[in-house]
Amino acid sequence: MKVTNKKQQSLLAAGRELFWKHGFRRISIDEVCKVAGASKMTFYRYFPDKLALAKAVFDDEVDKGTLQFREIMISESSASEKLEAMLRTKADSVNNISQEFLNDFYSDKDSDLRAYIAQKTADVWNEIVNDFKMAQQKGVFRSDFKPEILLYISQQLPGFINDPYLVQLCGSPQEVVMEIARFFTYGIAPNDKTTVEK
Amino acid sequence: MKVTNKKQQSLLAAGRELFWKHGFRRISIDEVCKVAGASKMTFYRYFPDKLALAKAVFDDEVDKGTLQFREIMISESSASEKLEAMLRTKADSVNNISQEFLNDFYSDKDSDLRAYIAQKTADVWNEIVNDFKMAQQKGVFRSDFKPEILLYISQQLPGFINDPYLVQLCGSPQEVVMEIARFFTYGIAPNDKTTVEK
DNA sequence: CAATTACTATACTATTTTCGTATTTTTGTA
DNA sequence: TACAAAAATACGAAAATAGTATAGTAATTG
DSSP states (O other): OOOOOHHHHHHHHHHHHHHHHHTTTSOOHHHHHHHHTOOHHHHHHHOSSHHHHHHHHHHHHHHHHHHHHHHHHHSSOOHHHHHHHHHHHHHHHHHHSOHHHHHHHHTOSOHHHHHHHHHHHHHHHHHHHHHHHHHHHTTSSOTTOOHHHHHHHHHHHHHHHTOHHHHHHHSSHHHHHHHHHHHHHHOSSOOSSOOOOO | OOOOOHHHHHHHHHHHHHHHHHTTTSOOHHHHHHHHTOOHHHHHHHOSSHHHHHHHHHHHHHHHHHHHHHHHHHSSOOHHHHHHHHHHHHHHHHHHSOHHHHHHHHTOSOHHHHHHHHHHHHHHHHHHHHHHHHHHHTTSSOTTOOHHHHHHHHHHHHHHHTOHHHHHHHSSHHHHHHHHHHHHHHOSSOOSSOOOOO
């Protein structure tokens, strides 16, 4: 569903803002309309129901994320920098995205929604792995590296950056991210490309 | 209303947590009970209705704040340090407290609630001013200083610490707080007690 | 042990909220 | 003026929520 209209966009924005904070269940259409400065009739002109808006918000966010990722991959930066940028945006989005929103999405009785998310997630996952492999062929990453593993690890990241021990060890959540990036980039073997500083 | 019971306390805690995030309107009693691990009947054993829980949460928070303030005033620190500590906790609480919660409180149709808040606020305000005046008599602050003015200014603080210009000027929100504290403590006249560092 | 207390689970009604649509009014515009 | 888009309002149906009643279970206490 392409969003081109002005009112439609402000509805989308309002939906994003409210869903983000409070999740999808708690927000009523009237509320979205109020924030968007649109009437309910206008809402139903552009979206069949609340679920459709939620999907649109979800899609929009995923698209933005993918775009961001693409920019990082295309940029002329080193493997280390790419990795760090990726982990950082991942960490950011995790911190900003309301868990509420995803919770409501996942725990919807309408299992149609779950399938929808699963599909979308799988698609994005594939795209990312492909981009990785392309970069790999260009020599940005070592040839026997498996992108799937990195993605799996990055799923664990939210737990890492909020771990008090790690944060204390590294100084700040940002440093945790960088440290992990360095770790994955160079492993633990010492080499001449980088020097580890305390 | 004194809270002594165990279940009652977990209900209060759950209420605080949920109200804080989403405000008072959006949260149902069932939800509070679920989080608190209590049944609805238990809820109604301790609270007449949802509003009572909200009031209890509000009271509890105000009491905590007042206690914190008292500790600062009683402590053997200088005027500057007291002021900074006060502004800092104020800034913290403002950043942490959900605006949602207060919004729901203020915009309740039941104007009884508004009066309740107004009363409580006035009480706390008076207590604080009194504490100030006592400290003033002990010589902690200059004798012709008017505590009311400081409180008035501190109402404006949330706007200050989020002002991009000020934050950039001082380096960080924390620095803004300290700078303001210094400003109010020593004014702008140079003296030998402190040196202003860039 | 018996009695009391604290609590849970469930079911139920009344009330409120929300949804989605229909109708009328306003606004912007060719 | 005429016309289309959107707002405001109203409204019935469906869903969520509040608050109560009942029955029964677990934990405490004398």
